[in-house]
């Protein structure tokens with residue numbers, strides 16, 4: 001079954017709805033470069049409201065290590081996610097499992113970077129260009145997804161209910177990640193789009209079942 005992460009949560013009601021609809025994880029963005037950023041205080045409220053077994057992911061992009069530590073202390077996320085030019089060793093310093101986003105906007109040229117994070121819990125292939133922020137709404141060429149990596153792969157970038165089936169068939173990812181495709185405005189989730197997205201992922205999972 002394809003796991004689902006809904007990113008850029010800023011409201012308790014959106015996070016609860018995602019959990020109720022079956023999302024496996026929600027993302028909380030702390031980098032100043034995001035139009036979906038939230039505060040540690042608000043994130044703490046969202047985390048406290050969630051039911052058990054829904055993972056919480058704290059996102060950063062070339063932020064100071066002290067800022068990451070402050071968020072860990074205040075929010076106690078399940079996982080960290082790094083979107084910038086952080087190295088494998090830098091990401092490891094917090095002693096927490098981490099996801100590393102790889103900018104796939106340059107196409108095949110980006111594939112080498114996937115091999116630079118042997119200690120990442122999973123790799124998130126995102127559609128933006130190198131140095132650009134995530135949450136771009138840009139898809140990449142899913143056929144580039146490699147299948148010889150040990151780590152689980154997550155697919156992100158421009159996904160929505162209308163294309164996630166094709167994305168899953170093309171890339172066969174372990175998980176999909178969505179932000180803009182389920183929103184009515186940055187950081188504000190649209191209940192109908194969220195429900196349609198999760199239903200589309202589940203439908204894609206059933207293809208080929210007897």
Ligand SMILES: O=C(O)c1ccccc1NCC(=O)[C@H](O)[C@H](O)COP(=O)(O)O
Nearest residue numbers: 007034133134135137157158178179180
């Ligand atoms: O969402 C953001 O604003 C953001 C900003 C800076 C770094 C990462 C960010 N989001 C990371 C995510 O995991 C998004 O879900 C992913 O990039 C896909 O976004 P979208 O293309 O809007 O579905």
